[in-house]
Structure formats: structure tokens, C-alpha cells
Amino acid sequence: MPHTVTRLDRLRIERLVWSLDQRLYDLPSRTRIAHRREVRANLLAAAAEVGTAEALRRLGGPRELAGQYLDAELGEGARHSWLAAALFALTTPLVLNFFLSEAANAYQQALTATATHPDGSYTWGGVTWLQSPLTFVLHEGQATHVGGAWTPLTYLILLGGAVACGRLWRALPRRRNHRPAPSATDSLAL
């Protein structure tokens, strides 16, 4: 019996489609958008046929569906995640800069708090290994500072962290134990 797809039904469908889309960011954008559109069109057809609740139930959860799409597109087993790598590469500098800035502010406040230091330049080595030395200029109780840039090691740690977080070595083409994708005949595993 045909069912009427109401606005609420469309919202429920869109919620699932959006939720699925969020889990497919490791796919190329064109593929991701194509899957999103296909699932939406199929869900609307199914909802008109069997009702939205049943259509959503038969599709399964967005997590499982996304997992199957990722397996279908990228192969089964452990794989890399560009999303995780990007998340690390974007959030770690924010956190790192916050703590480095707090450390520099603490040094500056130590210079100005007691008002016992004469005007002049003061150099602090910075957080060891992570940043270059900072130079503080104290003039009439006011301090300014320059320096404190990241060292090459910091950039290296960021790069290594992003690679480790996203397991990006799995994106490299396999040189050994490469097996072609199973054919329909091969997949007749009984």
C-alpha cells in the first residue's frame, strides 16, 4: 500500500542521509555526494512503498551503512583516515600555541609583577626543543616580547602525529602481498 511521505518523514530521511554523509568523509567528495543522493532517492522510494519507519529500519544504522560503503570503496580491513589526520593537524597547533602562549605570559608576568627588574632586554630559552628563545623588552614596567617560533622538531612532531593519527602509511600503494580485488566467481565463498 502506498504511503504518503510527509515533511516529518523527509526530515527523518535527511537526518539519516546527513549522518551517513558525515561518516563518508574519507571518500572522494564526488563519490560521497553520489552515495548520499542515491541513498536519499532510494529511501524516498522505499518510504513511499513501505513507510518511512520500515524503510529506515531496513537500511540499518548510518554507522553500519557507512562502514559497508567504506569497505566497498576502500576495501575491507584496516585503512587510513584523512579525516583523523586533518583533525590532528588542525587542533594540535591550537592547543600547542595556547600552552606556549601561557608559558610566555607567565614569564612576562614574573618580570613585571614585582617591579624590581630594571628596564632592558631579557631572554628566555622557551620551552625546550619546541620553540626558539623569546626576548622580552621591559620599559617602565611594561613588557613586550618577540620570538618563540616553533622549531623544526615541532613541525616534525606535528607531521608525524598527523601520519600516526590517520594511519596514512595505509594509503601508500602496496608493494608486497598485493592481491587483486576478488571477482564475482572468487566471492562464491561457501
Added chain:
Amino acid sequence: MTLSSTGDSLVLVTSSHDPQLLKGVLSLLLLHLLAEQESYGYEVVQRLQGAGFTDVLEGTVYPALARLEREGRLASRLVASSSGPARKYYRLTDAGQQALAAGRAGWARHAAGVDAILSRPTTAAPQKGS
């Protein structure tokens, strides 16, 4: 599960399915259904269910179609629909036809092998200690 072949048409009558068995032959079933007739995802599911696979879920079929398309066995095109967004219709490619032929032969070989073993008479299990 009973599988019988009448000419080019494949008829499957099942009451309940072992998910592992179904997973193994799903690609073959999809290739055959799409060789019969170009279809979109939900229509393929309906046709599978109409053939007796009532417990095949859409969430299994759509990614399987995506995998077959990525492997070059299916091609697709968007067709405007009067009742909603454009639908993605799948059809077999030449590679898909070859995979279907190979799959059919493979299935016949497996089924014959399994039948040959299952048709042997069995004896009563030996008693313990005898």
C-alpha cells in the same frame, strides 16, 4: 536454500538464509538481476525480495552495488523520477557480463561438488569405546 535454473532465468526459493552463504552469492545475484533488467537500488532490493530473499536488507545491497560499479562490472546513469529525486540506474558492462558467466559456472561447479557429497548415504555414528 534451493536454486534452480530455467534457461537464462535464475529462481531462488528460500525460507531463511545463512548470512555467510548469502554474502558469498550476493554479487552473482545482483549481476544476474541487472543483466535481466536495468534497475535502481531499491528496485533491485524489491526484485530480490520478490525472488524469496525477504530478509535481504537495503543496507547490504546498496554498498554491494557500489563495489560492483567500482570494479567496473556495472555502469550507471541518472534517470529523472516524477516522484522524487533522480534515480541511479545500474546496468551490466562487458566486464560484468564476463563476471556473470564465470560466476554461473563457478556456482554450478560448487553446487555439483556439494551435492555430490551431500547425496552420499550416511551411516550411524560409531558408539563410544567400540
